[in-house]
Amino acid sequence: MIVCICHRITDREIARHARAGLGFDEIQLELGVATQCGQCESCARDVVAQCSASHPVAAIALAKSILESRAWHSSVSSPQVQAQ
Ligand code: FES
Numbered sequence: 001m002i003v004c005i006c007h008r009i010t011d012r013e014i015a016r017h018a019r020a021g022l023g024f025d026e027i028q029l030e031l032g033v034a035t036q037c038g039q040c041e042s043c044a045r046d047v048v049a050q051c052s053a054s055h056p057v058a059a060i061a062l063a064k065s066i067l068e069s070r071a072w073h074s075s076v077s078s079p080q081v082q083a084q
Pocket residue numbers: 003004005006007033034035036037038039040041
């Protein structure tokens with residue numbers, strides 16, 4: 001799907017750059033998205049946000065923070081729920 005009509009930039013191009021670790025500003029400089037009329041900016045930002053959230057580095061950081069959180073370890077010392 002074309003996100004930026006002015007520059008003929010697709011969501012796939014934006015997603016590929018976002019998965020490579022680029023932020024919106026860097027993608028904007030690289031591709032020129034949202035640099036003419038600006039109508040595509042919110043859609044382009046949404047694509048970047050969706051792809052950045054699914055980026056493996058973000059998933060690893062999230063998993064690490066879950067493992068290190070107090071909530072993760074609280075179930076070990078908490079009493080088990082009695083079966084009815
Ligand atoms: S549609 Fe992207 S700058 Fe115009």
